[in-house]
Amino acid sequence: MERRQFLVTGALSPLGVLLGCDRREPLLRVSGITWVGYEPLFLARQLDLLPPERIRLIESPSNTNSLMQLASGEVEAATLTLDEFILARAGGIPVHIALVFDTSEGADVIMAHPEIDRLEELAGRRVGVEDTAAGALMLRKSLEAAGLAPDDVTRVPVIGGEQMDAYRNGEVDAVISYEPYASRLAELGASRLYDSSAFPGLIVDVLAVSDNAIGRHDTALSDLLAAYFAALAVVKSSPGRAHRLIAPRLGLTVAETAKAYEGIALLNLSDNYTWLDPPATRLREAAATVAEIMQSNALIEQIPDLSDLATARFLPEGP
Numbered sequence: 001m002e003r004r005q006f007l008v009t010g011a012l013s014p015l016g017v018l019l020g021c022d023r024r025e026p027l028l029r030v031s032g033i034t035w036v037g038y039e040p041l042f043l044a045r046q047l048d049l050l051p052p053e054r055i056r057l058i059e060s061p062s063n064t065n066s067l068m069q070l071a072s073g074e075v076e077a078a079t080l081t082l083d084e085f086i087l088a089r090a091g092g093i094p095v096h097i098a099l100v101f102d103t104s105e106g107a108d109v110i111m112a113h114p115e116i117d118r119l120e121e122l123a124g125r126r127v128g129v130e131d132t133a134a135g136a137l138m139l140r141k142s143l144e145a146a147g148l149a150p151d152d153v154t155r156v157p158v159i160g161g162e163q164m165d166a167y168r169n170g171e172v173d174a175v176i177s178y179e180p181y182a183s184r185l186a187e188l189g190a191s192r193l194y195d196s197s198a199f200p201g202l203i204v205d206v207l208a209v210s211d212n213a214i215g216r217h218d219t220a221l222s223d224l225l226a227a228y229f230a231a232l233a234v235v236k237s238s239p240g241r242a243h244r245l246i247a248p249r250l251g252l253t254v255a256e257t258a259k260a261y262e263g264i265a266l267l268n269l270s271d272n273y274t275w276l277d278p279p280a281t282r283l284r285e286a287a288a289t290v291a292e293i294m295q296s297n298a299l300i301e302q303i304p305d306l307s308d309l310a311t312a313r314f315l316p317e318g319p
């Protein structure tokens with residue numbers, strides 16, 4: 001041990017004794033958007049399962065904003081889609097997946113004007129889609145199912161909150177949508193044409209944790225995930241109560257909230273061990289597919305290293 005380190009350690013040791021060696025972890029900040037799959041996390045806060053002095057949920061207007069907060073160090077963790085996690089990796093942001101919230105099994109959908117009855121009728125039409133891998137995946141799978149090529153439709157860039165205006169103003173004939181916007185489009189007369197139930201397991205929502213937080217926020221991360229699964233248990237065992245608490249944040253009625261949950265598969269603790277424990281085969285296969293789509297749609301230049309994606313160290317002990 002160097003002399004300077006010895007002197008500093010020696011000088012501070014009595015202070016540590018006086019303070020009872022209380023070395024609390026710094027505040028864990030988690031950014032998340034309003035999305036049905038992430039809501040059990042915010043439900044945990046409503047149920048007072050998250051100690052506010054150690055864990056703070058920050059409501060973000062978009063996953064892009066959450067990604068920027070993660071990159072700048074404003075937060076230690078963020079709720080992201082798998083493609084956004086890959087985008088972070090491709091941009092050199094050191095992150096790991098600590099939790100898989102859900103997989104889309106119908107929540108991502110093409111909503112079309114009622115005169116469009118079949119996917120084949122999208123030929124020559126304007127399709128609103130976000131510039132994300134999830135949007136690109138939905139469009140690609142839809143066109144494949146219809147036997148159409150990408151050039152057979154006109155892509156119109158539309159982000160989440162703009163979908164209703166684009167549809168209402170006649171700027172698009174169909175929209176790649178998701179909840180809660182899909183339900184709002186249905187209220188405007190749009191009909192469901194095709195959804196992610198046709199290819200389950202590819203559109204995935206995850207909790208991305210900065211590598212800088214691992215080792216510094218381990219207790220808080222473990223507490224965060226324990227609280228999440230406790231809230232998830234309420235969603236599964238008492239859905240009526242949970243939906244009443246969740247609905248106001250989503251801006252939906254209780255009935256619409258219940259319907260929104262029909263479109264996703266919320267992964268339980270056992271599922272998470274299957275997805276995250278080495279070799280994390282299912283996660284790596286999904287990530288490889290999404291990364292290839294991202295590269296082919298010029299969302300990333302190169303596919304980042306996908307060999308070490310996740311950590312299961314913060315999951316509660318299994319049953």
